[in-house]
Amino acid sequence: xxxxxxxxxxxxxxxxxxxxxxxxxxxxxxxxxxxxxxxxxxxxxxxxxxxxxxxxxxxxxxxxxxxxxxxxxxxxxxxxxxxxxxxxxxxxxxxxxxxxxxxxxxxxxxxxxxxxxxxxxxxxxxxxxxxxxxxxxxxxxxxxxxxxxxxxxxxxxxxxxxxxxxxxxxxxxxxxxxxxxxxxxxxxxxxxxxxxxxxxxxxxxxxxxxxxxxxxxxxxxxxxxxxxxxxxxxxxxxxxxxxxxxxxxxxxxxxxxxxxxxxxxxxxxxxxxxxxxxxxxxxxxxxxxxx
Amino acid sequence: xxxxxxxxxxxxxxxxxxxxxxxxxxxxxxxxxxxxxxxxxxxxxxxxxxxxxxxxxxxxxxxxxxxxxxxxxxxxxxxxxxxxxxxxxxxxxxxxxxxxxxxxxxxxxxxxxxxxxxxxxxxxxxxxxxxxxxxxxxxxxxxxxxxxxxxxxxxxxxxxxxxxxxxxxxxxxxxxxxxxxxxxxxxxxxxxxxxxxxxxxxxxxxxxxxxxxxxxxxxxxxxxxxxxxxxxxxxxxxxxxxxxxxxxxxxxxxxxxxxxxxxxxxxxxxxxxxxxxxxxxxxxxxxxxxxxxxxxxxxxxxxxxxxxxxxxxxxxxxxxxx
Numbered sequence: 001x002x003x004x005x006x007x008x009x010x011x012x013x014x015x016x017x018x019x020x021x022x023x024x025x026x027x028x029x030x031x032x033x034x035x036x037x038x039x040x041x042x043x044x045x046x047x048x049x050x051x052x053x054x055x056x057x058x059x060x061x062x063x064x065x066x067x068x069x070x071x072x073x074x075x076x077x078x079x080x081x082x083x084x085x086x087x088x089x090x091x092x093x094x095x096x097x098x099x100x101x102x103x104x105x106x107x108x109x110x111x112x113x114x115x116x117x118x119x120x121x122x123x124x125x126x127x128x129x130x131x132x133x134x135x136x137x138x139x140x141x142x143x144x145x146x147x148x149x150x151x152x153x154x155x156x157x158x159x160x161x162x163x164x165x166x167x168x169x170x171x172x173x174x175x176x177x178x179x180x181x182x183x184x185x186x187x188x189x190x191x192x193x194x195x196x197x198x199x200x201x202x203x204x205x206x207x208x209x210x211x212x213x214x215x216x217x218x219x220x221x222x223x224x225x226x227x228x229x230x231x232x233x234x235x236x237x238x239x240x241x242x243x244x245x246x247x248x249x250x251x252x253x254x255x256x257x258x259x260x261x262x263x264x265x266x267x268x269x270x271x272x273x274x275x276x277x278x279x280x281x282x283x284x285x286x287x288x289x290x291x
Numbered sequence: 292x293x294x295x296x297x298x299x300x301x302x303x304x305x306x307x308x309x310x311x312x313x314x315x316x317x318x319x320x321x322x323x324x325x326x327x328x329x330x331x332x333x334x335x336x337x338x339x340x341x342x343x344x345x346x347x348x349x350x351x352x353x354x355x356x357x358x359x360x361x362x363x364x365x366x367x368x369x370x371x372x373x374x375x376x377x378x379x380x381x382x383x384x385x386x387x388x389x390x391x392x393x394x395x396x397x398x399x400x401x402x403x404x405x406x407x408x409x410x411x412x413x414x415x416x417x418x419x420x421x422x423x424x425x426x427x428x429x430x431x432x433x434x435x436x437x438x439x440x441x442x443x444x445x446x447x448x449x450x451x452x453x454x455x456x457x458x459x460x461x462x463x464x465x466x467x468x469x470x471x472x473x474x475x476x477x478x479x480x481x482x483x484x485x486x487x488x489x490x491x492x493x494x495x496x497x498x499x500x501x502x503x504x505x506x507x508x509x510x511x512x513x514x515x516x517x518x519x520x521x522x523x524x525x526x527x528x529x530x531x532x533x534x535x536x537x538x539x540x541x542x543x544x545x546x547x548x549x550x551x552x553x554x555x556x557x558x559x560x561x562x563x564x565x566x567x568x569x570x571x572x573x574x575x576x577x578x579x580x581x582x583x584x585x586x587x588x589x590x591x592x593x594x595x596x597x598x599x600x601x602x603x604x605x606x607x608x609x610x611x612x613x
Contacts, residue, residue, distance in 0.1 A: 035400065083581065091400040092346060096540055096584050099533055103577030111570050218529070222411065229404055263426070266419035273412035280405040281393035 005134040007255045008248070013140055013209075015247025016147035020202035021224035022231065022239040023151055024195030030171040030234035031191035034084045034094040038101035039224060040217025042072045042196050046203025047212045048109055051119050061124035065204035069197040075105075076196025080189050088188065102217075110214040119212040143205045150201060151240065154194065158236070167191055171234065222269070223250075226276045232286020242287065246272060298547070302465060305551070306458045313447055320562070325450045325518065327558045328457045329511050334538050334550035335464050336507035341544045342473070343497045344480035345395075345402045348532055349410025350508055355527035357383040357509025358516035359417060359424060362433035365517065372436030376456075376513035383509025384502045386413075391498040411529065418524040429523025433516050449518055456514060460507050467503065468547045476500050477545075537576050541583050543590020552591045 025039050036042075049068035053059040059067060079101060087094040113119075123139040130136075158164040169177040170187045178184055202220075210216060227246050231238030250268045257264035279287065312324050337350050361379030364370045370378075390409060397405045417424045424430055436443045436452060443449045467473050479486050479493050487493055516522040542553020557579070561572060587593060 086585070092403070093584055093588075095400070095403065096536075097581055099536065100577035100580040100584075102533075103573040103580075107571055107574035107577070225404060226408070229408075262419035262421070266415050270412050270415045270419060273408045273415065276408045277393065277405060277412065280401060280408070281396050284397055284401050 002133040003255060005132055007251045009131075009134055009136050009140075010255075011248035011251035012144055013247070014251055015244045016144050016151075017202060017206055018223050018227045018243035018246055019151055019240050020147050020198050020205075021220055022227040022243055023154060023236055024198040025224045026228045026231065026234055026236060026239045027154075027167075027191050028084075028195045029228075030236075031167055032080075032084060032094075032188045033089040033091060034087065035091055035098070035233075036079070036084070036192075036195070037095055037098040037221065038079070038105060038217075039098075039195070039199055040219075040221030041102055041105040042076060042199040042217075043203040043206075043220045044109065044214060044217035045075065045105065046072050046200030047121075047207035047210070047216065048113065048119075048203075049200070050204040050207045051121050051212050052113075054124070055119070055121045065201055068204040069200040072200025072203070073193040073197040076192045076199075077189055079196075080192035084192065085185060085188060088184075106214050106217075113214075115214060121208040121212065123208050139208055143209070146205055147202070150198060154198070155236075157194075163190060223272070226272050229276050230279045230287060232288050235286055235288055238286045238288040249275075298465060298469065301548070302458075302461060306454065309454055310451075313450055318446055321446050321450055323558070323562055325446065325453050326515075327554060328450075328453045329514050329518075330535070330538070330558070331551055331554050332457050332460050332511040332514075333508055333535055334542070334554050335461060335547070336504040336511070337535055337539050338544050338547070338550045339464065339467065339476070339504040339507075340497075340500045341539060342476045342480055343500050344399070344483070345406075345497065345501075346536070347410075347501075348403055348407035348529070348536070349413070350406075350504070351527045351529075351532040351535060352410030352413040353383050353386065353505045354508040354512035354515075355414060355417060355522065355524075356386050356512065358512030358522040358527070359430060360509070361513035362430050362516045362522045363423060365434045366430075366432055369434075372434070372513075372517055376510055376517070379513040380506045380509035383512070384506035387502045387505035388498070391501055394501070395494055395497050407529075410532065414524055414527055414529075417522075417527075425523075427524065429521050429526075430516075431521050433520045433522065435520065436517055453514055453518070456510065460510060464507065465547055472496070472499070534576065537580050541579060541590060543592035545589065546592050549590050549592035556591060 021039065021043060025036065028034055028036050028039075046065075046068040049071050050061075050064045053067055054061050054064035058064075079098075083097045083101070084094055087097060123137065125138040125142060128135050128137040129141065156164075158168055166177065166182045167187050167190065169180065169182060170184055174184055177187075223246065227242045228239055230245065231240070231242035250272065253268040253271060254264045257267045261267075309324070309328070313321055316324065333350065333354060337347070340347055340350070357376075357379040359379075360382040361372070361375040364375040364378060365372060394402065394405055394409065418427055420426065435449075441448075443452045475486070475491055476496050479491065479496055483493055512522075512527075515526065519526070538553040538557055539550045540553070541557060542551065543549030557576070560575075564572065564575065583590065587597070589597075
């Protein structure tokens with residue numbers, strides 16, 4: 001029972017983490033028709049900014065996360081302007097460019113701050129609570145409301161503000177939106193900035209929990225891909241639902257899969273990949289959409 | 292007719308030059324050349340699938356299937372390389388045949404992601420299951436190929452083995468490329484609805500391309516595994532898959548020679564830069580990829596045509612001035 005509760009907490013944590021990554025990933029696709037495979041690297045840089053500022057005692061934790069999100073948003077806007085704007089709608093070419101960015105960003109971080117050194121980020125809030133026997137460190141627990149607030153903020157932005165509505169309009173029909181006087185370039189830039197900022201914030205929030213290294217974006221990207229595809233590329237609601245499925249699935253497989261057959265962590269990934277493959281083959285447009 | 296002959300001549304020259312390499316290069320460079328030959332097989336077989344318009348991210352995982360299959364058969368059953376490698380290729384092809392139907396329900400970008408998920412699942416199986424694949428450390432003590440009492444245990448001799456296998460593979464792949472089947476595959480890429488109306492079985496050709504490409508990837512994997520005497524998950528990681536993608540995109544997929552040019556050029560530059568800054572290598576690849584996508588979307592193979600065009604334009608401009 002305690003183990004189950006513990007895993008439920010882990011599942012909730014993983015869910016909101018996947019959701020933070022996948023929502024941005026899917027937003028870029030929806031608005032620009034670009035799949036940014038360097039999304040994991042943006043997350044990695046977010047974690048590095050927190051390590052550079054908060055772990056060195058320069059900034060308090062929340063400010064460091066905001067700084068990370070801001071810097072990553074800037075990088076994202078630069079990528080949009082230089083790479084993705086000319087390739088808008090050409091998914092394969094855009095994906096190639098983002099592969100180039102993966103290499104560039106990884107090497108930049110690896111050579112600037114070196115790979116081998118341990119990069120520990122001390123917990124910002126020490127201590128833990130015990131809920132019905134399950135131990136939840138505050139540092140892990142507070143990721144959940146923070147991420148929910150960020151995604152809620154995005155939802156509010158998309159549904160209730162003029163800018164957000166223009167984003168959704170472009171996602172639905174770029175030509176019709178342009179005819180209404182919406183600047184597609186501007187909307188693309190905003191979408192990319194939001195997506196990058198969410199990835200950066202995810203990096204900052206997860207930094208103290210995960211191991212910070214230049215290649216940490218890899219597994220984050222893979223999970224974001226799984227979740228985004230299962231939820232339906234371009235669908236934010238789908239991404240949130242799929243991240244709940246994946247978060248709890250991964251947490252429970254990791255806890256309960258027998259160690260003697262195969263390593264549970266790897267097994268969780270295999271099942272995650274197969275689930276995505278099956279969804280792609282049976283329902284290529286995701287669980288929420290038909291066709 | 293003349294053009295086809297020229298192609299075979301090109302292949303012959305390529306392999307004659309490669310055959311002279313061991314006498315011109317130091318041993319550690321020879322290892323690089325050997326690896327380059329293996330990756331050329333992978334890249335050229337990759338192109339076969341890419342001509343139908345589908346870019347896969349699972350090709351290196353298929354290669355791993357050939358590597359593990361051949362390695363396990365070699366060590367557990369004492370099967371000689373000459374039998375285990377083709378069977379490894381066939382098992383890889385069989386995997387392709389089994390996964391073709393769900394995979395080709397996707398197109399274009401979705402295919403890219405679907406093949407990625409499938410490839411990652413396969414690679415993680417090799418990593419996750421200690422039995423029979425050896426888990427994270429990989430599968431060790433794969434026997435070195437031998438004929439009678441002669442074993443290919445030096446880089447020198449293994450280089451010629453690789454060269455022979457690569458020549459055979461490329462010859463067959465070139466035959467396919469020049470055949471009606473090869474032409475039909477290219478046609479699918481450019482005009483799939485037209486093809487369908489002409490009665491070309493698109494799914495059939497795509498499946499065929501996938502199976503044949505997987506067979507050769509499997510052979511390349513077996514070559515790699517028996518050279519290293521190990522098959523391990525990192526050799527077939529997504530990073531290497533991305534490198535294959537970069538080589539093929541930089542070289543171009545419209546002609547048979549594009550991927551070869553891509554592997555050759557980037558591998559040579561990489562070797563020249565090795566001593567200077569190894570750490571920056573991936574960044575270099577990233578920059579090249581981005582520059583190529585913008586400046587030369589047709590790949591290196593389109594360079595001669597581009598230069599001719601540019602010179603003609605310049606001549607016309609000069610003529611106007613006069």
